[in-house]
Amino acid sequence: MGEKKFCRTTAIVTVSDRGSRGERDDISGRKLLERLNAEGFEVLYQEIVPDEISEISRVLRSYADDKKVALIITTGGTGVSPRDVTPDASLAVVERTIPGMAEAMRAASLQKTPHAMISRAVVGIRGKTLIANLPGSPKGALENLEVLLPALPHALEKIQGDTSECATR
Numbered sequence: 012m013g014e015k016k017f018c019r020t021t022a023i024v025t026v027s028d029r030g031s032r033g034e035r036d037d038i039s040g041r042k043l044l045e046r047l048n049a050e051g052f053e054v055l056y057q058e059i060v061p062d063e064i065s066e067i068s069r070v071l072r073s074y075a076d077d078k079k080v081a082l083i084i085t086t087g088g089t090g091v092s093p094r095d096v097t098p099d100a101s102l103a104v105v106e107r108t109i110p111g112m113a114e115a116m117r118a119a120s121l122q123k124t125p126h127a128m129i130s131r132a133v134v135g136i137r138g139k140t141l142i143a144n145l146p147g148s149p150k151g152a153l154e155n156l157e158v159l160l161p162a163l164p165h166a167l168e169k170i171q172g173d174t175s176e177c178a179t180r
């Protein structure tokens with residue numbers, strides 16, 4: 012049997028006040044791009060947005076509903092400071108959550124830092140798009156992505172069902 016086909020089109024959204032003002036190099040976004048490319052994901056879109064619920068949920072909706080990417084990876088704003096609202100914006104747009112994926116990230120990350128328990132990261136589904144929140148630091152973002160990678164192909168395949176067309180830019 013041949014390998015099952017599924018879409019790997021991806022958007023990376025960096026959520027950062029400083030990054031969105033051009034005051035900090037978006038290292039996390041760049042590292043995620045490299046890693047996802049190496050895993051065969053087709054990163055079509057990458058952008059930086061400020062820590063604003065309305066702005067974050069607007070871009071998440073747009074990538075899921077209009078661009079119809081298979082995967083949206085966010086980085087940043089998952090913690091507990093007042094402006095950390097990425098999980099709240101994500102909860103506002105997902106139709107179903109996948110608690111196991113978020114818990115797996117927290118459990119693995121707890122082996123690295125006790126701060127992992129304050130990550131409020133959400134993973135969920137909107138339409139046929141999987142949305143996953145990763146922490147903001149380059150180290151945290153990459154470590155958490157590694158936790159998701161082994162389960163991503165199967166998850167995307169199941170979410171998409173019989174998808175015949177993938178998004179293009």
Ligand SMILES: Nc1ncnc2c1ncn2[C@@H]1O[C@H](COP(=O)(O)OP(=O)(O)OP(=O)(O)O)[C@@H](O)[C@H]1O
Pocket residue numbers: 025026027028029030035036037038039040062087088089090146147148149
């Ligand atoms: N996109 C990024 N690229 C590089 N380093 C980052 C990025 N996002 C966060 N970091 C680093 O991780 C740390 C913790 O991330 P956190 O999301 O709390 O950022 P922050 O300092 O609140 O950023 P901002 O004010 O831009 O939203 C930051 O202080 C910074 O050193």
Ligand SMILES: Nc1nc2c(c(=O)[nH]1)N[C@H]1C(S)=C(S)[C@@H](COP(=O)(O)O)O[C@H]1N2
Pocket residue numbers: 086087088089090091095119120121123124126127128129130131145146147148150151152154155
């Ligand atoms: N694997 C891993 N998970 C991690 C971290 C890390 O360095 N490695 N950083 C933690 C820290 S310091 C915080 S505050 C939370 C939330 O990060 P964020 O607010 O930058 O999104 O993620 C946590 N998860």
